[in-house]
Amino acid sequence: MIKFENVSKAYEENNVVKNLSFEVKKGEICVLIGPSGCGKSTTLKMINRLVEPTEGAVRIDGKKVRDFKPEILRRRIGYVIQNIGLFPHLTVKENISVVPKLLKWDKNRIDQRVSELMDLMGMQESQFLKKHPSELSGGQAQRVGVARALAANPDIVLMDEPFGALDPITKSSLQNEILRLQKKVQKTIVFVTHDIDEAVKLADRIAVMNEGSLVAYDRPESILNNKENEFIKKFVGFDRALKKLTRMYVEDFIKPYKSVKISDSSELIKREMENEIFVWVVDDNGNFKGWLNNDDSIDFTEHIESFIVKDIENFQVSPDCSLKDALSVMMSENVVTLPVVDNGKLIGEIRLSDIVGNEKNN
């Protein structure tokens, strides 16, 4: 889909990108990573011709980008950058409409597309469309930036450190948003970052760059397992095992569980709990309601409802949650087992020992 063929860029004597050759497949997220100044942004900008190569060529579907008409490139390639991406004097709606207007779409088509995009980004139209960028939080502004890049339905999206300036929680939720969105819209995305955790989380393939050259181009698992290359080893850091958990998901580690129903008799529950430290509690529809600790506090002559620990808001994980996030919930809640809940329903449990041993449920 996107192919770099022996691409180099020099500014006078300074070779900032050196003989790059690699290919990004259709529908994949390629993350360019490397230290500051290694040539990531320059590489990205050679795809949409904000920068022209000194040597070599970038091709999209076999055709050199320098042979595309500018308006075709604009339609095919969305572009998201950090902070300064939005026009401050334009409203959210006007910002999202910039490329469709350049492409001379009619008003109805633009309105409809803006609505779709707001919906896709989980933003309420009535609340946001008339606002200016200065009235948005960092996370909201970046969502609008992504919506704007997707406006003309490009098949390629370039993202240059889009979440670099955000706090860790907003950053993580936008990364999840990108992964969710990508499942739906399947764009070819080239993403620049210098955050290895972000790269491991998002990438189908990671391009590691150093001083203008490509050091490695591989799947995140292989980059994390690379122990030969000193530069990669240093870049990945000491916590490579933890980083691998970012790419593993709870759904592959779900184990059977023991549960009782709120409507069960106290006698039955007492029997069920005999050799357990605790049991999960569900209602008659299988919805997760909490758990019962097998200690002296339970009086089985009474109905068990009042003994259920119902503090379940933060005490659960969904099947699509990464093992790293599951581990983080376990640590913050100080437990070794968590209920796996899908749309309110208890579907299994996940245990610390399975995470540590990477023991799948197959």
Ligand SMILES: Nc1ncnc2c1ncn2[C@@H]1O[C@H](COP(=O)(O)OP(=O)(O)OP(=O)(O)O)[C@@H](O)[C@H]1O
């Ligand atoms: N227009 C330009 N004129 C001269 N030198 C430039 C120009 N643009 C970039 N450079 C130089 O090219 C090198 C690579 O820059 P680039 O922005 O691609 O790096 P980067 O890896 O994206 O860095 P960062 O992570 O800090 O954003 C740098 O040394 C930079 O100073």
